[in-house]
Amino acid sequence: MLSTLPRTYTSKLQANLPVSPITVSELSAQLRSGEISSVELTQDYLQRIERSELNAFISVSADSALAEAQTADAKRAQGDDHPLLGIPVAHKDIFCIEGTLTTCGSKILHNFIAPYTATVIQNMQNQGLVSLGKTNMDEFAMGSSNENSYYGSVTNPWSSAGEQLVPGGSSGGSAAAVAAGLAPAATGTDTGGSIRQPAAFCNLTGLKPSYGRCSRYGMIAFASSLDQAGPLTHTAADAALLLNSMAGFDTRDATSLDTPAEDFTRHLDDSIDGLIIGMPSEFFSSDLDPEVASIVEAAIKSLESLGAIVKQVSLPNSHLALPSYYVIAPAEASSNLSRFDGVRYGHRAEQYTDLVDMYTRTRTEGFGDEVKRRIMIGTYALSSGYYDAYYAQAQKLRRLIADDFNSAFEQCDLIVGPTTPAPAFPHGSKTEDPVAMYLNDIFTIPANLAGLPAASTPAGFTKAGLPVGLHLIGPYLQEAKLLNAVHRYQQETDWHLRSAPGAAATESA
Amino acid sequence: MALDDKTILGIAQLARLAIPQQEVDRYRQELSGILELVAQMDACDTSAVQPMTHPFDATLRLRADEVTEIDQRDKFQSLAPAASDGLYLVPKVID
Amino acid sequence: MFTWDPRWEVVIGLEVHTQLRTQSKIFSGSSTSYGAAPNTQASAVDIALPGVLPVMNEAAARMAVKFGLAIGAHINRTNVFARKNYFYPDLPKGYQISQMDLPIVGLGNIDIETAEGSKTIGITRAHLEEDAGKSLHEDYQDATGIDLNRAGTPLLEIVSEPDMSSPAEAVAYLRKLHSLVQYIDICDGNMQEGSFRCDANVSVRPRGQTELGTRTELKNINSFRFVERAIEYEIERQIDILEDGGSVVQETRLYDADRHETRSMRSKEEAHDYRYFPDPDLPPMVLEESFIESVAATLPELxxxxxxxxxxxxxxxxxxxxxxxxxxxxxxxxxxxxxxxxxxxxxxxxxxxxxxxxxxxxxxxxxxxxxxxxxxxxxxxxxxxxxxxxxxxxxxxxxxxxxxxxxxxxxxxxxGLKQITDSGAIEKIVDEVIAACPDQVTQFKQGNNKVIGFLVGQVMQKSQGKANPQMVNKLLQEKISQ
Structure with a gap:
């Protein structure tokens, strides 16, 4: 089948440093035109991954990736013209893929070869996407810096020579991989900001869909009522394409939405003239890094120049989102992580005296510090006598927070603000203070609590050259409208087209 | 809200985690810090608010009563730390 | 008949686990059939692989509603699954999906027949939950084997009020419930296979005292006879303790049928804190009126x-x-x-x-x-x-x-068993007997009515049991009186 492709191909990717990142849409066009084959593309990405020193991947599936690429090329030769056929992607190591090491960033799953495939991955495989490997992440998706991985921390490709920066988390490996050109797109999951925050730190487009859009079956649970899968890409157009392949009703997930399939690219090019954009005063407090504030304000001006109308709105309970989240997420996690007991799969301690000792040693050895902290907090919050004060109270505040959004969306179409209070920080700078680390997610958490779709788009750089993200939140199920605004903004700006210094360094090696 | 050592060790025991004596202090500080953050919730009167357990107040879908699974024991048990004759093995349980 | 010192009053409540006779498990598509090789009916969901999710079986909901309707109970139109968290090797997720604050079936009642007449036993609630797997302790020297085939089998746990005041009443209630769940076809009632299991909460108090005594919970009693005997033993044990000035410890006890005694389950003594919370994987179950009506239409005559x-x-x-x-x-x-x-x-x-x-x-x-x-x-x-x-x-x-x-x-x-109703044939035998037994005939004539029985017997014997006894009696009396 490869014989149908041009034999004179030489990798443009290898030969010339790209001035701007290569998007899925561009690769899709090249695959369609026959300019490149999926096998060539896959080999090329595998070589880049091989050369990379960012530690973005926990495992690489070179053989199965090439086999999948061959199948894709064969299908292409038979006339299959799916836009994502043969596109290589990276998957966060939270998704089970049959026959593949699936660790969730934890020692407790260091030997876990998943015996089944997550629905999201299955959907993508059905459309012909090629899986390059599994990306690094904070253990069980708990973290905002990727420093909580048992498999080591990840370097942000935007780090300058002198200072190693974190890529954000928990989907830090996915973000670093895409930003460094090790994959044109990657999957992530977002419980409190784990797609959007690393997207902001790595100059990517990150989309958290509405809760229920993407099946959670096969995605290792952190906080079940908040977790949602989504893509990390360079552009909104790519995010829409990827979401098309990931989303869909799944009978295996009782919280999956039973809505008709939709094409998330359908509104990308619509005009945003007259779109009403809400600016909640609560997202622009004095705590916000002034450089971030001015970049975000400039981005909002760009949207205005496209015809959007800016309106002040209020989310009066948003300050309660972080405390509520740090009850709900650990509580659910403490229960979700009970299955890791050394009985049926995963790590089991080598020495123990009895059953309880086996459990305790297995879990104590298998979980890292942050995971243990959250299990402890969650166990405490659910324990007898504290349930009402903690869990029930947090669930009530959650309703108040969701109600705030409902009221706001009566006055505006989308809500904007900064994705993070500050840009990427150096390795080790926040690891000693859990609460300081948690504050990273202060703007992203409210959308998780309310189940709303939200995206981060590159919006500019600090004087030090670090990317800053603009955060947009949409009403429930309005991903297409959200992506429309981001896409129009990206048509007007070129922040998302800037390549990371780390990406160039990797390719010139 | 500060936690005492006894509470910390009690929680750890419920969660099947071991906390060595020299780490109890660290846990107390870290967990108390998180609970301080969480305590901001107390300021809000929610007596008239219904808890929101699911992000979009969905209701349960029911599935038809059909056997759809096949036997995959050998595949699943190849992952087990200890299994024999089709059983998962654990240290002797005394009732 | 078991009796105890009447100065003590006995209070019993039962928790009965009935396995619902669905084809598949409550939250997975695995078969629920009994007796398969270990773990061959344990799917990815049942063994709690990372990432798997529960999906609720409609038939289990129907059966629970059917039970509720059969006992005239309140059906909670909105009911909620909750997680009960504890570590045990036969519980793969580290939590059991059950119902806590909002069970599917609320207050109802069941009438039983007792020696003193009919009595109404209150049903506090009935809730859906998943069964655990089985721990096999005998097969290995230093290990316990875990079979998860049963894990996820749907159970309806039926909780009674503490309305029974004797072991006999407890058994009468249990039999009534056992019959009912089979009547309405929600459980096969097979106690050997564990389809119908009972825990008993037993306490005693001085007669006339209003507050309840400290109770013990007797676990997993798998026959009517053992329920009765276990409760009897426990009543005697508790009365003995109290009469000696001691106090009953609130604990779980296991009935040992071989030794006829209950003993403390030490492994369960550790303070439990189940940390119940609504299961985020399962939104609330909302039952439409049309659903409840469709279940009501399947109810047989009760x-x-x-x-x-x-x-x-x-x-x-x-x-x-x-x-x-x-x-x-x-x-x-x-x-x-x-x-x-x-x-x-x-x-x-x-x-x-x-x-x-x-x-x-x-x-x-x-x-x-x-x-x-x-x-x-x-x-x-x-x-x-x-x-x-x-x-x-x-x-x-x-x-x-x-x-x-x-x-x-x-x-x-x-x-040749056809009864002889031909009066001529019987008359002939009657005449022979009268002729053969003159002494008895004389005694009858003198007023000894009892002797007629002997004469009837003689006729029956001669007819090889085929003569109609009423006719024999009538003819004998007529002939002797003549």
Whole structure:
């Protein structure tokens, strides 16, 4: 089948440093035109991954990736013209893929070869996407810096020579991989900001869909009522394409939405003239890094120049989102992580005296510090006598927070603000203070609590050259409208087209 | 809200985690810090608010009563730390 | 009959776990059939692989609602699954999905028959939950084997009020419930296979005291007899402790049938804190009226209604009606006999509760496996009614039917059991007996009425049991008095 492709191909990717990142849409066009084959593309990405020193991947599936690429090329030769056929992607190591090491960033799953495939991955495989490997992440998706991985921390490709920066988390490996050109797109999951925050730190487009859009079956649970899968890409157009392949009703997930399939690219090019954009005063407090504030304000001006109308709105309970989240997420996690007991799969301690000792040693050895902290907090919050004060109270505040959004969306179409209070920080700078680390997610958490779709788009750089993200939140199920605004903004700006210094360094090696 | 050592060790025991004596202090500080953050919730009167357990107040879908699974024991048990004759093995349980 | 010092009052509440007879598990598509090789019916969901999710079985919800309707209970239109968190190797997720604050079935009640008459037992609630797997302790020296085939089997846990005040009442309630769940076809009732399991909460208090004594929970008692004996033992144990000035410890105890004693389950003594919270994987179950109506349409006539109808329609005594409606199969069998027979319903009731039930008990078979069909039984009743058979010969025919099969009239023919109702033939034998027993005839004439029995017996013997006893009696009296 490869014989149908041009034999004179030489990798443009290898030969010339790209001035701007290569998007899925561009690769899709090249695959369609026959300019490149999926096998060539896959080999090329595998070589880049091989050369990379960012530690973005926990495992690489070179053989199965090439086999999948061959199948894709064969299908292409038979006339299959799916836009994502043969596109290589990276998957966060939270998704089970049959026959593949699936660790969730934890020692407790260091030997876990998943015996089944997550629905999201299955959907993508059905459309012909090629899986390059599994990306690094904070253990069980708990973290905002990727420093909580048992498999080591990840370097942000935007780090300058002198200072190693974190890529954000928990989907830090996915973000670093895409930003460094090790994959044109990657999957992530977002419980409190784990797609959007690393997207902001790595100059990517990150989309958290509405809760229920993407099946959670096969995605290792952190906080079940908040977790949602989504893509990390360079552009909104790519995010829409990827979401098309990931989303869909799944009978295996009782919280999956039973809505008709939709094409998330359908509104990308619509005009945003007259779109009403809400600016909640609560997202622009004095705590916000002034450089971030001015970049975000400039981005909002760009949207205005496209015809959007800016309106002040209020989310009066948003300050309660972080405390509520740090009850709900650990509580659910403490229960979700009970299955890791050394009985049926995963790590089991080598020495123990009895059953309880086996459990305790297995879990104590298998979980890292942050995971243990959250299990402890969650166990405490659910324990007898504290349930009402903690869990029930947090669930009530959650309703108040969701109600705030409902009221706001009566006055505006989308809500904007900064994705993070500050840009990427150096390795080790926040690891000693859990609460300081948690504050990273202060703007992203409210959308998780309310189940709303939200995206981060590159919006500019600090004087030090670090990317800053603009955060947009949409009403429930309005991903297409959200992506429309981001896409129009990206048509007007070129922040998302800037390549990371780390990406160039990797390719010139 | 500060936690005492006894509470910390009690929680750890419920969660099947071991906390060595020299780490109890660290846990107390870290967990108390998180609970301080969480305590901001107390300021809000929610007596008239219904808890929101699911992000979009969905209701349960029911599935038809059909056997759809096949036997995959050998595949699943190849992952087990200890299994024999089709059983998962654990240290002797005394009732 | 078990008795105890009447200064003490006994308070018993039962928690009964009934396995619902669905095809597949409550939250997965695995088979629930019994007896498969270990872990061959344990799917990814049942063994709690990372990333798997539960999906609720509609049939389990229907069966729970059916039970609620059958006991006139409140059905919670919105009910919620919650996680009960604890570590145990037969509980793969580290939590059991159950219902806590909002169970599917709320308050209801069940009437039982006691020595003192009818009594109403309150049902606090009935909730859906998943069963755990099985721990096998015997097979290995230093290890316990875990079989997760049963993990995820749907259970309806039926919790009673502490309304029973003797072991006999507890058993009467348990039997009634056992019959009901089979009546409405939600449970196979097989206690050996664990489809119907009982925990008993038992406490005692000085008679007249209003507050309850400290209770103990007796776990996993798997037969009616053991329930009775376990509670009896526990009552004696608690009274002994209290009379010695001690106090009962609130704990879980296991009944050991071999030693007839209960003992503390030390491994369960550790303070439990189950940390219940609504399961985020399962949104609240909201039952539409149309759903509840569709379940109501499948409800059969319930035991109480059937019993009342049997008393009214068939003129049975309350005791006979109770016996014949104790199971749906027995009631259906009775009605089939009545339909196919001209015999008096009272005669049928007597024969079923006597000859048939004795034979069934002896052979340890259920009525639906009876070698004597309802149709043959109806013919047998007809032959008694039309006086072809006497009570005695009818028993011979029944025994032949049971042992060898065949049909009633064929057996009567083959064995020559047709009753002699020809008065000429009987008269001839009566004359022979009067001639042969002059002493007894004289005694009868002198007023010793009892001796007639001897003379009837002689005639019956000579007729090989085939003479109609009423006719013999009548002729003897007439002839001697002449």
């Amino acid at each position: 035991p109480a209604a059937k019993k009342a109808r049997f008393i009214e329609q068939f003129e049975l005594s309350p005791a006979d009606a109770e016996l014949l409606t104790a199971s749906r199969a027995v009631a259906d069998w009775f009605e089939e006999v009545v339909t196919n027979s001209q015999a008096d319903t009272k005669l049928i009731a007597n024969w079923m509760s006597g000859e048939l039930f004795a034979a069934l008990n002896k052979a340890e078979v259920e009525i639906d496996q009876s070698p004597v069909s309802a149709g043959q039984f109806a013919t047998l009743m007809n032959r008694i009614t039309d006086e072809t058979l006497s009570g005695k010969t009818a028993k011979q025919v029944f025994a032949a039917l049971w042992d060898e099969g065949g049909d009633v009239d064929g057996i009567i023919e083959a064995k």
